[in-house]
Amino acid sequence: MSNNRREFLKKTAVSVAGIHIIPSWSWSKPVAPSDWINVGLIGCRGQGWNILRHHLKNDGVRCLGLCDVDKNVLNERYAQVQKEHNQKPKLYSDFRKMLEDKDIDAIIIGTPDHWHCLQTVYACQAGKDVYVEKPLANTIEECNVMVKAARRYNRVVQVGQQQRSGVVWTEAMKFIKSGDLGTLRKVNIWANFNYGTGAPKQPDEAVPNGVDFDFWLGPAPLRSFNPTRFHGNWRHFWDYGGGLMTDWGVHLIDMALWAKDVTHAPTTVMAYGDNLSFEDYSRETYDTMSVIYPMDDYIITWQHAAGLQNGPYDMLYGVEFVGDKATIVADRAKWTINYEDKNKSIDEGASQMEPKKKIELNDMDLHVENFLSCIKSREEPNCTIENGRNVALYAHMGNLAVRSGEGKLVWDNGQNIFTNTDKANAFIKPEYRKPWQFPVI
Numbered sequence: 001m002s003n004n005r006r007e008f009l010k011k012t013a014v015s016v017a018g019i020h021i022i023p024s025w026s027w028s029k030p031v032a033p034s035d036w037i038n039v040g041l042i043g044c045r046g047q048g049w050n051i052l053r054h055h056l057k058n059d060g061v062r063c064l065g066l067c068d069v070d071k072n073v074l075n076e077r078y079a080q081v082q083k084e085h086n087q088k089p090k091l092y093s094d095f096r097k098m099l100e101d102k103d104i105d106a107i108i109i110g111t112p113d114h115w116h117c118l119q120t121v122y123a124c125q126a127g128k129d130v131y132v133e134k135p136l137a138n139t140i141e142e143c144n145v146m147v148k149a150a151r152r153y154n155r156v157v158q159v160g161q162q163q164r165s166g167v168v169w170t171e172a173m174k175f176i177k178s179g180d181l182g183t184l185r186k187v188n189i190w191a192n193f194n195y196g197t198g199a200p201k202q203p204d205e206a207v208p209n210g211v212d213f214d215f216w217l218g219p220a221p222l223r224s225f226n227p228t229r230f231h232g233n234w235r236h237f238w239d240y241g242g243g244l245m246t247d248w249g250v251h252l253i254d255m256a257l258w259a260k261d262v263t264h265a266p267t268t269v270m271a272y273g274d275n276l277s278f279e280d281y282s283r284e285t286y287d288t289m290s291v292i293y294p295m296d297d298y299i300i301t302w303q304h305a306a307g308l309q310n311g312p313y314d315m316l317y318g319v320e321f322v323g324d325k326a327t328i329v330a331d332r333a334k335w336t337i338n339y340e341d342k343n344k345s346i347d348e349g350a351s352q353m354e355p356k357k358k359i360e361l362n363d364m365d366l367h368v369e370n371f372l373s374c375i376k377s378r379e380e381p382n383c384t385i386e387n388g389r390n391v392a393l394y395a396h397m398g399n400l401a402v403r404s405g406e407g408k409l410v411w412d413n414g415q416n417i418f419t420n421t422d423k424a425n426a427f428i429k430p431e432y433r434k435p436w437q438f439p440v441i
Helices: 003-011 047-056 073-084 095-099 115-125 140-152 169-176 214-216 245-249 249-258 348-354 363-377 387-405
Strands: 038-041 061-067 090-092 107-109 129-132 157-159 186-191 268-274 288-294 299-306 315-323 326-330 335-339 409-414
Touching: 038 047, 038 095, 038 363, 047 061, 047 073, 047 107, 047 363, 061 073, 061 095, 061 186, 090 095, 090 115, 090 129, 095 115, 095 129, 095 335, 115 129, 140 387, 157 363, 157 387, 169 249, 169 315, 169 335, 169 363, 186 249, 245 249, 245 288, 245 299, 249 299, 249 315, 249 387, 268 387, 288 387, 299 348, 387 409
Parallel strands: 038 061, 038 107, 061 090, 107 129, 129 157, 186 299
Antiparallel strands: 186 315, 268 288, 268 409, 288 299, 315 326, 326 335
């Protein structure tokens, strides 16, 4: 690690509610053979590949395995790992074969959401630590069983909600919890992105060469191949994902929960959603949504409008924390304060929190370093599997309030059911397609 990087880490070290940005150890050259961390990646095309590259930035990390159902992607990533890091990982089309490698310490899961549960559970059973992309899973009961697996097999599981490690967010949380915001009354969240519309409609076609589409579907229902439901577009269909609500919702709603250290599932959710635009685009998830979460002593609201690239404060996404003394507005790049007391200098407040120079490490760098640190120390990571489960329930329930046709849901976490409707209860646990079986822990 360079001296400049060490100095940055020292200056930005913060601790908020027990969450630590700085690893309890750091790699230094040379690395003893016993100190190497060997990782394998499942799902190599998009975010999984991005996460692996952040791992390989760190001295003492080796990639021993790459797994993907698309041979074209697999061969491309192998060539990149070899060229950029001079490593030659083994290649797999079936992730279960990779889990048999006893030399692999940790698994990165970057597959579509409907695969997260089985792959995380199997990895825990194989004695691997896990970095799993968000949302934790595609349904409520899958989230529940993943928590059970991580705890039964005593594994470190970091959920890919990297804002839990980010400097902007940890500093904003420190300000909120200092009392300078006053009483937090409301958190407004928005996320407007073009990609939320899905892709223009296309007819079904033959499965591309090199793709094992049956394995890609896995536990999801059997269907014909359509490019608008595949690479980059799968998250807009209920069998595989939950649209903007679960893609960005888990990141940003998580910040609203963190502000008051909420660790309990939602009790009441009210929502409206529909597809109101871009009729020639292929999707099932909603392009337009508003969700309200009434909490014990504040309110959280979520809204999105797919197809737009702007929103409040000229920000396409963001979180507004409304207190009686001040309001904070934040995204991943910055946070700003608007004081209710107009005699207080906004510039003074802003100078306390806005970075004066570019941050050397971004949220993902810090999140990955935290995961690697916890593999060594066996401490809890910044985003535990319980945290991932909790915020996933908030996001899923926003969708389910609309999908069920009820508009309002009341949740009993002890019984794991909605008490006001059986329609929503039908979505809690998926029915896996044979030969895949829902895991029992």
